[in-house]
Amino acid sequence: MANFMKRFFAHYLPIQKGLAVNTVLAYRDTIKLLLCYAADTLNKSADELYVEEIDESLVLALLDMVNINSRTGVRDKALLLLLYNTGARVSEIVELKTGNMRLRGTAQITLMGKGKKPAS
8 A cells, every 4th residue: 555655645636636745745645544543443553554454444434532521522523524524624623603604404515715715
């Protein structure tokens, strides 16, 4: 998996997709955290992980670890679920205004991307 990841971050994202350096670094850091979590959870080293082991149940177990009985637990879980379900950047969630949310009927939010443009 290491060679694949190296090509993904060194070639695919910056060259083929044209992503900015900071975006590539943010993705890299996120994947690194995921791999460390997966390795700890599965009692393996990151080098021993198989792609098939990093599945939905593993990721959802990251979200179930939030203690909703703590003072900030419900808020923390809601934020993590919002990030997970929308694929939003933290900065997009921070900038979210109540006017960008519709909670009646089918819930919907409008995220503002870079430069305050609606995110796709």
